Amino acid sequence: MTTTITPNIWYAGDAEEAAAAYTAFFPDSHVVQTVRYPSEGLPDFQKDMAGKVLTIDLVVGGLPLTLINADATFRPNPSISFMVNFDPSRDPEAREHLDELWARLAEGGRVLMELGQYPHSPRYGWVEDRFGVSWQLILTNPDGDPRPFVLPTFLFGGPAQNRAAEASAYYREVLPGSHEGATVLYPEALGPAVAGSVMFSDLVLAGTWVAMMDAAAEVDHTFGEGVSLAVTAADQAEIDRLWAALSAVPEAEQCGWCKDRFGVSWQVVPENMGELMAHPGSYERLMQMKKIVVAEL
Structure with a gap:
């Protein structure tokens, strides 16, 4: 599999509604898969999300997108x-x-x-x-x-x-x-x-x-986690290379997320992330990581 990037958009609990709207509004649009939060093993701040939709992978106007269903911690903006x-x-x-x-x-x-x-x-x-x-x-x-x-x-x-x-x-x-x-x-x-x-x-x-x-006018927003880019890596060596190149803000590192020198948020993930996350206890282990270590998932 070659390296790919997929925009990820953060929603405050309304990702399902957004997915329904976009697939109705745009031609060449459809839902690919829906992933749910685990029913147990969630950290305290996510316990109320147990069993609910976590992510929705879809195609919007031919562009693959992932909608993240979470809380209002992060919001997209025009950056x-x-x-x-x-x-x-x-x-x-x-x-x-x-x-x-x-x-x-x-x-x-x-x-x-x-x-x-x-x-x-x-x-x-x-x-x-x-x-x-x-x-x-x-x-x-x-x-x-x-x-x-x-x-x-x-x-x-x-x-x-x-x-x-x-x-x-x-x-x-x-x-x-x-x-x-x-x-x-x-x-x-x-x-x-x-x-x-x-x-x-x-x-x-x-x-x-x-x-x-x-920008040709002053703006009151900049890049953030509201819209991030997930980049796939074939193996741990490629994860390490991409992480070293893209992570420039140590305090932003968590669960495979990082922030580059321009402030853009990235998720550096193995290409078989879905398979890895099917292992018992993988979600809990992921939540403790900064850079993803495949062997530990």
């Missing part, structure tokens, strides 16, 4: 959003479909950028749905190279301002199966974005297309 590309060259009714999805996502949510015409697109808007997840809907240029329907998108602001190019280069070096896509730079300073920083870029990380940009 990592999901860009949805509506391409008129592939869908003659792209504009109509964009507007339909916008209406569904905006219901009960919060508009971050109004749906309308912008210099970069004739139809674009940024919305936070009722679960707190951010989506950028864009009518793309049919003359451009095709991209996936849904792309995880990183906004480098606050303490990570103007570091998108640095992060792109670092991630491509660390993650196998990665390469650069298109890049557009700010020709002059705009807000906190300095001249030459990244207005927009896209790239492939471990086989998954993502987008990155430096």
Whole structure:
């Protein structure tokens, strides 16, 4: 199995509702599997979750996602959003479909950028749905190279301002199966974005297309555990390599989670994690770990 990355989104007890909404809202969407908390052996702070849904693996618009069903300790924010590309060259009714999805996502949510015409697109808007997840809907240029329907998108602001190019280069070096896509730079300073920083870029990380940009306005949020990236490793040696490269904040290390030099949260997990977690007592042992040690699971 090759290295893969999968965005993980943290929900405050409503992951099942979110999964039902997304699979109804988006084409090419379905639930792959649902995992439940163990019925016993949970730490005190999780005892009320015994037997409830822990994670839901699903595909949303062709993009694999994992929804984590937990409490309100962490919440997603616009630092990592999901860009949805509506391409008129592939869908003659792209504009109509964009507007339909916008209406569904905006219901009960919060508009971050109004749906309308912008210099970069004739139809674009940024919305936070009722679960707190951010989506950028864009009518793309049919003359451009095709991209996936849904792309995880990183906004480098606050303490990570103007570091998108640095992060792109670092991630491509660390993650196998990665390469650069298109890049557009700010020709002059705009807000906190300095001249030459990244207005927009896209790239492939471990086989998954993502987008990155430096914020052109001051933001009051930055990367966190609300949206993390799970990266699979074939064996303990690869877990060790990825952990050494991605973990830069010792106090954030727990249960295979770590935080990199830019503040982005990662989960470094063995590719057979499901099989390992089926062993008796594995959940309790995982909760005591920082970096995952396969032999101890």
